Amino acid sequence: MTVEDLYAQIDGNYAHAVQIMKKDKMISKYLLKLKNSGLIENLQAAGESLDPVAMFESAHAMKGVTANLGLDTLSDKVSALTEEFRQGSSRKYSDDEVKAMLEDICALYQKTADGISEYEQSIQ
Amino acid sequence: MIQSSELNRRHLVLVVEDQEINRDILGMILEDEYDLIYAENGAIGMEMIRENKDQLSIILLDLIMPVMDGFEVLRQLHDDTELREIPVIVLTAEKEAELKALQLGASDFITKPFDMDQVVLARVERIIELSERRQLIRSAERDPLTGLYTKGFFFEYADQIVKFHPDWKMDAIVINIERFHSVNEYSGREFGDKVLRKLADGIREFLKDTTGIASRIEADRFDIFCLHRDSSDYREVYDSLQSKLDEMSEKTNIRIRMGVKPYRDGVTPSEMFDRARVACNMVRGSNKDHMMIFDEDMRQMEMFQQRLMNDLGWAIEDKQFVVYYQPKYDIQAEPPKLKSAEALVRWKHPELGMISPGDFIPLFENNGMISQVDNYVWAVAARQIAEWRDKLGYLLPLSVNLSRAEIFDPKLEPYLEELLEENDLSTKELKLEVTESAYTDNAMELIDIIGELRKMGFEIEMDDFGSGYSSLNMLSSMPIDVLKMDMKFIRNLEEDIKNFRMIELILDIAKFLEVPVVAEGVETEEQMKLLKDAKCALVQGYYFSRPLPAEEFEALIIKEMNIDRNH
Structure with a gap:
């Protein structure tokens, strides 16, 4: 399995990742770090209470990292949460709708994490 | 020559970003060109900025971070006069944040997700360059000692x-x-x-x-x-x-x-x-x-001086400078005996008439043009010694003036050697007069050069002694062969007993230094007698003769030779 195959499998933007990190070796190095970054766990924890500050900070952190990795679909979905909880702007979605968005993000993240694990195994 | 760009050290960049992956990606982009240090939030970032303030070239600053966000870092930097000089590029994905950060003093921003690596590198390089140029301009604008403009x-x-x-x-x-x-x-x-x-x-x-x-x-x-x-x-x-x-x-x-x-x-x-x-x-x-x-008088003086400066080159070619000679007599001999003479320059200007040396010598000394006049006088004086030697069989040493600028001229020694050689003279026949005030700046360097001239055999006369500010301590290390007492001591000699005490003091100093004294400006018999009794060796002044043009001085030599013959 190549890095490009992996990006196709997880709805990532391989071209964007290459633009920033140049080499597959580098892209895979940082992708592997994503699994242990704690980003999704922080977002899930914030989702339990829907504390707006925690929601904004954890979504914002995840948005930045996933965007830099070229995980555009995931990043776009998290970005919607960032805007929802940005200080000073009014909420557009109900709590239930936010929870549904969170589930969607977790599912996509899981798909990404699974793809990364599969890729990891393929190169061992 | 080394180019300034080659002197540049490798720049140190601080990345303040809470997300490890983002820090690593930035590090990967920058590590070939820069030395990097990292902080995971604003508070740690501020500590590292303070620790590395003299080495840091730039800070790449995330805005949304735990503990202390990037805006607070910008505020703290802005309030610190030392730290505010370090340029900051903010890392952000939001337009509103960009504006706020720029208002707080950020120099530029890098968008998230990051641009192509070349774009990131180019931005960092440009901001460092701009900041260094600004600092260079600032340091060139102000005098570091006083803070006034350069x-x-x-x-x-x-x-x-x-x-x-x-x-x-x-x-x-x-x-x-x-x-x-x-x-x-x-x-x-x-x-x-x-x-x-x-x-x-x-x-x-x-x-x-x-x-x-x-x-x-x-x-x-x-x-x-x-x-x-x-x-x-x-x-x-x-x-x-x-x-x-x-x-x-x-x-x-x-x-x-x-x-x-x-x-x-x-x-x-x-x-x-x-x-x-x-x-x-x-x-x-x-x-x-x-x-x-x-005022108007000064304007006239300025114009006059400008005219002298403009005319100098032509005046030398046109031989408008005339060398006069004033004798120095050994007054301890009976009768007093002609020992040597000082070569003094006069300017016979075809339109302005006779110009006083007081008008042009200080002017040319100040602007460095004096060497043109002095070189001419040395050449004329050297030729004159040879001429009297060959024509009259009388070898009369002449002294010439040497200004500060000439002493420091590396061509001085070869030029003097050439003059002596051309006229078949020895260093004993051309004496050098250096004014006391020349010794005040760069004294040690000047003393070294004069020491070299003495080693070549030249005799050095310290001119206008008593008008400068030589310390007694310094005098003992000064390389001199003769002290020429400033004429103001003689001028006031008969008015006040204190002045005579000053002369005695100078004679004592000379005795201590084991050098003879020439008293300048002696005009009357009383002055001459007082000096003779005080054991002053040599006298120069109107009492014996005013400065004379060469042909009149020749007559004086002939007279002196006749006196010698009769004794």
Whole structure:
């Protein structure tokens, strides 16, 4: 399995990742770090209470990292949460709708994490 | 030559970003070009900024972070005069944040997700370059000692004032400190710097109440360009600046000199300051007034001096400079015996008539043109010694003047050797006179060069001794063969017994140094007798002869030869 195959499998933007990190070796190095970054766990924890500050900070952190990795679909979905909880702007979605968005993000993240694990195994 | 770019160190970049993956990606982009350090939030970032403030070239700062966000970091940097100089690029994905960050002092931003690596590198490089250029300009703009403008920037700003504010009537002021080198020499460089800073503070205080700019042009010279005021106001400005220096030390008498060129339409700042400097130089030697306003007399003097400078080259070609000779007699011999003579220059200008050496020698000494005159005089004097030797069989040593600038000229020794060789003379026949005041600056270097000349066999006469400020300690290490006592001691000899005591003192110093003394300016028999009784060796002055043109001096030699023959 190549890095490009992996990006196709997880709805990532391989071209964007290459633009920033140049080499597959580098892209895979940082992708592997994503699994242990704690980003999704922080977002899930914030989702339990829907504390707006925690929601904004954890979504914002995840948005930045996933965007830099070229995980555009995931990043776009998290970005919607960032805007929802940005200080000073009014909420557009109900709590239930936010929870549904969170589930969607977790599912996509899981798909990404699974793809990364599969890729990891393929190169061992 | 080493290019300035080659002197550059590898720049240190601080990345403040809470997300490890983002930090790593940035690190990967930058690591080939820069040294990197990392902080995971603003608080740690601030600690690292303070620790590395002198080495940091740039900070890449995330805005949304735990503990302390990027906005707070920007605020803290902005409030710190030292740290605010370090440029910051913010890492952000939001337009609103970009604006806020720029308003807080950020230099630029890098968007998230990151652009192509070349874009990131180019931004970082550009901001570092801009910041370094700004710092370079700032350090070139201000004199580090006083904080006033440096010369180049001062004149640039003065020109801009004239160009953009033609209705402002600006005066030019030049200030310097009398014998500042002595202040440095006797009270130490540190005290000298303190004096300069104090004077600069006084100037800044004066400029608080008026429109103007100021610069330390060089060493102890300060220039001020300010709105026109009356001469009585300038008297007050002078008194106020002088009183600041008086407060500094009761023991050291530090006096400033001030020259003012009042506003006149159509005169450039550079010309105005030339004239203010002329006014300031007029204070030199005058004990009465230490503040002078440039006036019509000075303008005439300036034009006259300009004419002399313009005419110099042509005057030498045209042989307008004439060398006169004044004898020096050994007064301990009976009758007094001609021993040597001093070569003195006169300028017979075809239009201006006879120009006094007092008018052109100090002028040419100040602007470095004196060597043209001196080289001519040395050549004429050397030829003259040879001519009298060959024609009359009489070998009369002549002394010539050597200015400070010539002493430091590396071509001096070969030139003198060439002159001696051309005329088949030895170093004993051409003596060199160096004025005492020449020894005040760079004394050790000058002493070394004069020591070399003595090793070649030249005799060195210290001219105008007693008019300068030689310390007794220094005198003992000065390489001299003869002391020429300043003529003011002789001039006052008969008026006051104290003056005679001074002469005795100088003769004692010479005895201690084991060198003979020449008394200059001796005009009467009484003076001559007093000096003879006091065991002064040699006398030069109108009593024996005024300076004579060569043909008249030749007659004097012949007379002297006849006296010799009859004895």
